[in-house]
Amino acid sequence: MMNPTYRVPIRKNKRPAQYDQFEATELYCPRCRQAMPVRKRLLLVLPEGDKYEYLCAACLTAVGDKIEKNTEGITLVRP
Numbered sequence: 310m311m312n313p314t315y316r317v318p319i320r321k322n323k324r325p326a327q328y329d330q331f332e333a334t335e336l337y338c339p340r341c342r343q344a345m346p347v348r349k350r351l352l353l354v355l356p357e358g359d360k361y362e363y364l365c366a367a368c369l370t371a372v373g374d375k376i377e378k379n380t381e382g383i384t385l386v387r388p
């Protein structure tokens with residue numbers, strides 16, 4: 310039986326104080342009137358995925374959001 314080694318990311322939402330700095334992007338902030346670095350914050354945990362909110366790092370205005378679908382945690386079940 311094949312038993313390939315997968316790198317399964319462990320992403321249980323038990324680290325509320327940590328942010329994924331890798332994904333830090335710049336989004337246009339209407340308040341600062343320019344593209345600003347953003348902070349990503351977990352907003353909601355939905356059945357279809359986790360909803361994140363992006364906040365301007367300077368003034369904390371919400372400048373966007375996104376839902377990360379829970380596709381990474383799928384367990385490969387093979388007969």
Ligand SMILES: [Zn+2]
Nearest residue numbers: 338341365368
């Ligand atoms: Zn701002």
